[in-house]
Structure formats: structure tokens, C-alpha cells
Amino acid sequence: MLKYIKISKRPRILYRLTGLTIEQFTTLCTKLKPLWEKTEKKRLSQRERKRALGQGRKYKLSTTEDKLFFILVFYRYYLTDELMGYLFGIHPSNACRLRIKMEPLVEKAADPSLSQSIRRRITPDVKKVSTLEELLVVCPDFAEVVTDATEQQRRRPKKRIQKKYYSGKKKRHTIKTQITINTKGKILMASKSDPGSVHDYNIFKQENTAEKLSRKSSHYVDCGYDGAPNDYPECTIIMPVKRRKNHPALTRAEKRFNRKHSRIRILVEHVLSRMKKYQILAQVYRHKIMDYNQRFRNIAALVNFRLASAAI
Numbered sequence: 001m002l003k004y005i006k007i008s009k010r011p012r013i014l015y016r017l018t019g020l021t022i023e024q025f026t027t028l029c030t031k032l033k034p035l036w037e038k039t040e041k042k043r044l045s046q047r048e049r050k051r052a053l054g055q056g057r058k059y060k061l062s063t064t065e066d067k068l069f070f071i072l073v074f075y076r077y078y079l080t081d082e083l084m085g086y087l088f089g090i091h092p093s094n095a096c097r098l099r100i101k102m103e104p105l106v107e108k109a110a111d112p113s114l115s116q117s118i119r120r121r122i123t124p125d126v127k128k129v130s131t132l133e134e135l136l137v138v139c140p141d142f143a144e145v146v147t148d149a150t151e152q153q154r155r156r157p158k159k160r161i162q163k164k165y166y167s168g169k170k171k172r173h174t175i176k177t178q179i180t181i182n183t184k185g186k187i188l189m190a191s192k193s194d195p196g197s198v199h200d201y202n203i204f205k206q207e208n209t210a211e212k213l214s215r216k217s218s219h220y221v222d223c224g225y226d227g228a229p230n231d232y233p234e235c236t237i238i239m240p241v242k243r244r245k246n247h248p249a250l251t252r253a254e255k256r257f258n259r260k261h262s263r264i265r266i267l268v269e270h271v272l273s274r275m276k277k278y279q280i281l282a283q284v285y286r287h288k289i290m291d292y293n294q295r296f297r298n299i300a301a302l303v304n305f306r307l308a309s310a311a312i
Helices: 011-018 022-044 064-077 081-088 092-110 118-122 132-138 159-165 200-206 252-275 289-311
Strands: 144-153 172-182 187-190 218-220 236-238
Touching: 011 022, 011 064, 022 064, 022 092, 022 289, 064 081, 064 092, 064 289, 081 092, 092 289, 144 200, 144 252, 159 172, 172 200, 172 252, 172 289, 187 289, 218 252, 252 289
Parallel strands: 144 218, 218 236
Antiparallel strands: 144 172, 172 187
16 A cells, blocks of 8 residues: 555655655645645535534545645556555545545645736736836746647547547547746646647637737747737747748748747747656546646646756
8 A cells, every 4th residue: 555654765766656856745745734724624614513623534544745645646647546546545436535625736735826817927016017128127937938739638528529629630539728838947827728629829819828928028939829920919929930832942041040949949848748747648538628627737836846846
């Protein structure tokens, strides 16, 4: 049976199972503990009780460390409730209940700033940013940002919504989510998740991604966002030069520009690769679609937490 007290004595195994070092795990657990206690107190106080709070049957995974270890192993390997229950010595139904209780807390503990409005974080009670130099002083993380969308295969849905989720690009049924990062690899924003048939640029417009950032930010996108520079002329949106039909080949200067653009835009692919180390975002998604976006945001928060811990 997996227990944190045993695995903590083998740091390398802990890292393989959770993606966190002992120091990172301890820090995250410290942030998670008050959130769990507050949530449990609220849950237990919703109805009249015959016993005082804290009485009654205890969790078999009693410590916060074991609960956090449980949810991280689930994200890392995307195991079924039956297998998770067997590994942790609990009933599959209890494994499902514990997972449902833990998931809303992971993002709040790992990176609570991910859920806040970007515009409010950039200019709270300060004068309007009018130059790049002022932006670098107020919020240097937003000087250069990169946006891209990623797709994950899901199980074939019911016939009436199959067309909605079918991605012509991937040739399968998918869920699509957009992220925006800075040049340090930190995820600044994660969009809501849409069916695979929705175009990347439509998500960009639905989420008002360009308007949530400072107009002085250099916003790098790929050719999937063709039309954004014309639709948002007040924003600095940088796209690679695309060779149009019946037009001559790109010049040497245009090719050089595209290479420089690619060196910056590739950062978002690296971040997506880090996220997909967690198998819940890499395998065929088999749970309820309504729960997908929260899990995607939880993984994004964990990636940000690991990045911030490594920078200290």
C-alpha cells in the first residue's frame, strides 16, 4: 500500500510518482492543508449534526500528505479508481470521493494567481501604461507573451455531438484549450475548454485574449491566428510571414524573421510538453467533459509551481 511516510524516504521514487521533489511537495502540502481544513469544516457544517466537528469515522488517508500524494499520482499516471483504491488501500468509491474533494483545491494551493484577471494584475491602481519601458517596470512578465492552443483526444461521444467534437486537424474527437505564457515559461492564462471543431482563432476572440493583455506587450502567435493583426491593430501581435498562394517565395529577410519568431514561439510547445508529462493530459480523456477544464488548470498551476520553486 502506498503511503507518503514510506515513499518520502526514497526521494527519487517520490519524484517519479508525483513530479515534485520532497522540498516542493512539502511546500505545496503546507499551502494545501489550511484549504483542506476550511473546505472540510464548511462541508461538515452544512447540516445539523448530532456529533461535534471532528467526530465520526476518519479518513483512511488521514494526513494531508497522503491526500496530496494520492491526487498527484492520479494526475501523473491517470489510473482508474479501482487501481488507485488498490494501491492506496481504500475502496474505489472512496477513491472517487476523495479525488472529487481534492481537485478544486490543487490550483488554489499551487498557483492561485492563475485564476485572477490578467488586466487587474497588470495595472491595479496605477497610471495607464503607455510605453514599453513603463510596462517593464510595472509588470516585466508581460513584456513578451506567446499564445497557442492544444488538443487532447477524448472518447467518442454520443452520435448527436460527434460532429461538434471532431477535429479536422487531428482526425479524431478532441477537446481544445488555449494557454498564454511569458518568455520564462510561466502560464499566465488558460482558457475554458472547447470542442475540437472550434478554430484556434475563434477561441482567441471568445476569450478576449488580446484585450486582457497590455497593448504594449509583444504577443507572438502562429499562423493559426491569421487575421489577428488586422482585427486588433492597437495590439502588438506578431505572426510569422506566410507565403500566400500564387505569390513568390519568401525572401531571405522574411525567412530570417520567421526563424527568430520560431525561437520565441517554441517556448509554448515546451510548456505544453511539461504539462503532458502528466498522463491525464496525454492519454485519451475518459472522464466527464465538465471536469476537464479544472483538471487542465490544476496541471497548469502545478507546472507554474514547479517553475517558481526551481527559480528560488
